[in-house]
Amino acid sequence: MGPVVATAVSGTVLIAAGAFWLSFTSLADLARRSGITPEQAWAWPLIVDGIIVVATVAVVALSPSARPRATWYPWLLLASGAAVSVAANALHAVIAADAAVPDVVAAAVASVPPVVLLAITHLTVHLTRNVDAATPPEPDGPTPAPAAPPSEANAVDQRAEAEQLRLDGMSNRAIARHLGVHPSTVGRWLAPIDSTPESATAPTTRRSNESQPT
Structure with missing residues (x-):
């Protein structure tokens, strides 16, 4: 008052x-x-x-x-x-x-x-x-401390888990829900995997086929 x-x-x-x-x-x-x-x-x-x-x-x-x-x-x-x-x-x-x-x-x-x-x-x-x-009511107990940001080691562990889940066939959105992060974060983690072209082995296969006698 x-x-x-x-x-x-x-x-x-x-x-x-x-x-x-x-x-x-x-x-x-x-x-x-x-x-x-x-x-x-x-x-x-x-x-x-x-x-x-x-x-x-x-x-x-x-x-x-x-x-x-x-x-x-x-x-x-x-x-x-x-x-x-x-x-x-x-x-x-x-x-x-x-x-x-x-x-x-x-x-x-x-x-x-x-x-x-x-x-x-x-x-x-x-x-x-x-x-x-x-007047706002006062809390009964001590004020809880703000949650600490995730450590760097935890982020590395999450990235490794995301890569493993992606290899298991899970989508980026499902991985984001599973880890509790934004889908863009998962996309950034898995960018090297997504950027690997599926046709990277195609030239080698083609060259191998062309080297065989007809």
């Missing part, structure tokens, strides 16, 4: 933590005002805002590979959690707002933290997932 991406991820985590804290305190106070004991009031905002985080991670994790029908439930949870959190924060702002502040303004301000929490969680998951996909 590069420094730019690390800074972006750190910033999104800090913003998400701040948005979660603001929404948490508002929802906890609303839970206490609604009759939930102070010892249990902290659980209500944890459930409401926690489902936003979990559902966002589930949606992003399932999106690349899952079918659309497989993601409808995480999307439903995400939309429901966001709607409840925004509505509850706005309701708390109306109940606890200062009289000098209009209710609409108080509700709009209180709705910002849950919306930011939803957006920033989605962004954080996207950042971490895309960085992991772009």
Whole structure:
């Protein structure tokens, strides 16, 4: 992870933590005002805002590979959690707002933290997932050394084998496949053999026939 991406991820985590804290305190106070004991009031905002985080991670994790029908439930949870959190924060702002502040303004301000929490969680998951996909995996073991080029002695052995295979009647292409070399290499090795004319003995035979009396 590069420094730019690390800074972006750190910033999104800090913003998400701040948005979660603001929404948490508002929802906890609303839970206490609604009759939930102070010892249990902290659980209500944890459930409401926690489902936003979990559902966002589930949606992003399932999106690349899952079918659309497989993601409808995480999307439903995400939309429901966001709607409840925004509505509850706005309701708390109306109940606890200062009289000098209009209710609409108080509700709009209180709705910002849950919306930011939803957006920033989605962004954080996207950042971490895309960085992991772009980073090539490191090999488990030591990097293998590059294969050494064939030695000169090995080339001589291959040439001798190629000549023997050619004498056995194998074609150049078949010899190249057998030795794992290019057909042009085999042709270069066997050039002296191919260049020997089959009629080299013909003049001798002809001269021998002509020397015999008719």
